[in-house]
Amino acid sequence: xxxxxxxxxxxxxxxxxxxxxxxxxxxxxxxxxxxxxxxxxxxxxxxxxxxxxxxxxxxxxxxxxxxxxxxxxxxxxxxxxxxxxxxxxxxxxxxxxxxxxxxxxxxxxxxxxxxxxxxxxxxxxxxxxxxxxxxxxxxxxxxxxxxxxxxxxxxxxxxxxxxxxxxxxxxxxxxxxxxxxxxxxxxxxxxxxxxxxxxxxxxxxxxxxxxxxxxxxxxxxxxxxxxxxxxxxxxxxxxxxxxxxxxxxxxxxxxxxxxxxxxxxxxxxxxxxxxxxxxxxxxxxxxxxxxxxxxxxxxxxxxxxxxxxxxxxxxxxxxxxxxxxxxxxxxxxxxx
Amino acid sequence: xxxxxxxxxxxxxxxxxxxxxxxxxxxxxxxxxxxxxxxxxxxxxxxxxxxxxxxxxxxxxxxxxxxxxxxxxxxxxxxxxxxxxxxxxxxxxxxxxxxxxxxxxxxxxxxxxxxxxxxxxxxxxxxxxxxxxxxxxxxxxxxxxxxxxxxxxxxxxxxxxxxxxxxxxxxxxxxxxxxxxxxxxxxxxxxxxxxxxxxxxxxxxxxxxxxxxxxxxxxxxxxxxxxxxxxxxxxxxxxxxxxxxxxxxxxxxxxxxxxxxxxxxxxxxxxxxxxxxxxxxxxxxxxxxxxxxxxxxx
Numbered sequence: 220x221x222x223x224x225x226x227x228x229x230x231x232x233x234x235x236x237x238x239x240x241x242x243x244x245x246x247x248x249x250x251x252x253x254x255x256x257x258x259x260x261x262x263x264x265x266x267x268x269x270x271x272x273x274x275x276x277x278x279x280x281x282x283x284x285x286x287x288x289x290x291x292x293x294x295x296x297x298x299x300x301x302x303x304x305x306x307x308x309x310x311x312x313x314x315x316x317x318x319x320x321x322x323x324x325x326x327x328x329x330x331x332x333x334x335x336x337x338x339x340x341x342x343x344x345x346x347x348x349x350x351x352x353x354x355x356x357x358x359x360x361x362x363x364x365x366x367x368x369x370x371x372x373x374x375x376x377x378x379x380x381x382x383x384x385x386x387x388x389x390x391x392x393x394x395x396x397x398x399x400x401x402x403x404x405x406x407x408x409x410x411x412x413x414x415x416x417x418x419x420x421x422x423x424x425x426x427x428x429x430x431x432x433x434x435x436x437x438x439x440x441x442x443x444x445x446x447x448x449x450x451x452x453x454x455x456x457x458x459x460x461x462x463x464x465x466x467x468x469x470x471x472x473x474x475x476x477x478x479x480x481x482x483x484x485x486x487x488x489x490x491x492x493x494x495x496x497x498x499x500x501x502x503x504x505x506x507x508x509x510x511x512x513x514x515x516x517x518x519x520x521x522x523x524x525x526x527x528x529x530x531x532x533x534x535x536x537x538x539x540x541x542x543x544x545x546x547x548x549x550x551x552x553x554x555x
Numbered sequence: 556x557x558x559x560x561x562x563x564x565x566x567x568x569x570x571x572x573x574x575x576x577x578x579x580x581x582x583x584x585x586x587x588x589x590x591x592x593x594x595x596x597x598x599x600x601x602x603x604x605x606x607x608x609x610x611x612x613x614x615x616x617x618x619x620x621x622x623x624x625x626x627x628x629x630x631x632x633x634x635x636x637x638x639x640x641x642x643x644x645x646x647x648x649x650x651x652x653x654x655x656x657x658x659x660x661x662x663x664x665x666x667x668x669x670x671x672x673x674x675x676x677x678x679x680x681x682x683x684x685x686x687x688x689x690x691x692x693x694x695x696x697x698x699x700x701x702x703x704x705x706x707x708x709x710x711x712x713x714x715x716x717x718x719x720x721x722x723x724x725x726x727x728x729x730x731x732x733x734x735x736x737x738x739x740x741x742x743x744x745x746x747x748x749x750x751x752x753x754x755x756x757x758x759x760x761x762x763x764x765x766x767x768x769x770x771x772x773x774x775x776x777x778x779x780x781x782x783x784x785x786x787x788x789x790x791x792x793x794x795x796x797x798x799x800x801x802x803x804x805x806x807x808x809x810x811x812x813x814x815x816x817x818x819x820x821x822x823x824x825x826x827x828x829x830x831x832x833x834x835x836x837x838x839x840x841x842x843x844x845x846x847x848x849x850x851x852x853x
Contacts, residue, residue: 309643496647498646
């Protein structure tokens with residue numbers, strides 16, 4: 220019964236993908252797409268060469284990267300969020316628990332001050348995501364315990380540290396040139412996405428997401444607390460740091476692609492839990508699929524709501540909040 | 556010896572919780588650890604399980620130090636039944652029991668149909684197979700405890716380490732859990748448990764280990780060690796151990812307060828020299844006036 224939900228989610232995601240390809244200023248119907256597909260595969264059909272080139276540019280260079288980026292970000296943040304919720308035995312935890320999003324954002328915005336090279340900005344974002352999580356773990360290790368509470372504390376400190384560092388960067392940034400770019404970027408948006416970034420970041424993101432899925436049964440056990448996990452023969456340290464590594468990898472790269480996109484990693488795991496229950500073996504793939512669907516939806520809204528595009532991070536939070544209120548009412552069963 | 560604890564010391568920071576404790580456990584025995592709060596029972600159980608690393612001393616399992624036994628191999632032999640708790644996530648009862656199959660899984664392997672069958676058969680054995688799809692957080696405390704025992708059985712363990720398994724259960728479930736411990740023992744399992752109920756220790760255990768201030772105060776057969784004298788010293792309260800027939804013993808409080816001799820006497824004026832407790836006409840009275848009026852001079 221529950222695996223069939225995954226199949227349904229896959230189908231919904233596929234449908235949303237096709238639908239998203241048709242969305243935008245330039246109207247592309249399903250018929251146009253079918254004709255284009257026929258042209259690409261069979262080299263024949265009703266579509267002319269000029270039209271086909273336009274379609275190719277529109278679909279592959281503009282729309283497809285965005286769609287892929289949205290799906291990758293949604294899947295990565297939701298899977299990381301679900302993993303962290305089990306790891307910290309707390310359903311109110313989100314992927315930024317250990318400071319990864321603030322760290323990566325700091326890495327990006329501080330690089331924006333010094334360089335115009337988009338690649339440097341992205342590399343800096345990816346690196347600082349790991350540095351922030353490393354700092355959180357380092358702070359926790361200062362006290363020579365492996366307890367999850369210290370890790371939470373380390374994460375709070377690390378996040379606060381990098382958030383204030385971001386403020387410093389904003390303060391010293393050139394208010395006419397750099398500051399708007401930084402502010403706009405921190406809202407999370409997909410308008411700078413290109414196919415190259417998506418493929419380079421996408422491979423490790425997918426690797427992280429699939430690795431987290433393999434940890435499903437371990438996450439179930441870890442969510443019972445360290446003592447029980449230990450008595451069930453689980454090497455807590457190795458497993459925990461493995462999960463943190465892959466979640467950090469996936470999350471920090473979402474910042475590389477689209478900036479800071481909030482709320483997805485907190486709410487989507489709850490929606491997934493309502494659909495398939497709390498068992499992480501099935502919850503993680505369900506979260507990944509739902510996260511991808513949610514971000515496609517948010518991306519569509521961010522493009523269509525107004526005549527101008529609004530950053531996707533705003534949409535995910537703004538629509539996430541009422542959604543979350545509704546879920547809280549219904550999700551009590553999932554995590555009383 | 557099956558399990559040997561050799562000169563174990565453990566401290567949380569500066570506070571010494573276990574001080575040079577040595578014990579050995581035989582295969583198949585039911586051992587109750589008794590002692591006041593903070594006497595080190597739970598710490599000792601966690602050291603036995605390898606959850607806590609002792610600052611001195613070592614634990615041997617069938618002659619091998621437990622730190623040298625792989626975590627999975629150890630988990631296939633020794634299972635932990637924790638104190639009653641509420642999980643953060645409402646896994647189904649079957650999922651919780653399936654977790655007992657973790658020691659048989661490598662990183663990539665999945666739970667198989669056989670794992671499912673084992674989990675279900677353990678639920679069946681404990682009479683709660685009808686709960687298998689229920690959320691673990693929504694069943695009663697007694698059912699939760701049985702679920703954890705089913706998980707321990709699914710681990711294939713022959714040694715059960717239980718931390719106050721009775722605590723938090725209603726009266727009926729307490730008795731049912733004790734019965735379950737008897738069944739486990741009859742099947743040859745070793746059970747090492749901590750408890751706050753000397754009665755229960757008398758009823759189900761072969762052996763009692765009395766702990767005080769991180770040391771072993773007494774160790775021997777349950778009926779030999781759970782005596783008025785030992786319990787008095789252990790808990791600082793006068794206790795009487797009474798034969799209730801059928802080889803059963805029960806412990807009752809035995810201070811003058813509780814055993815006021817005037818409560819049955821109807822005649823004569825009251826001249827109380829001591830405090831006593833008395834339930835009369837729906838009222839609770841305590842103190843020197845508790846028996847005033849009708850009591851006879853002592």
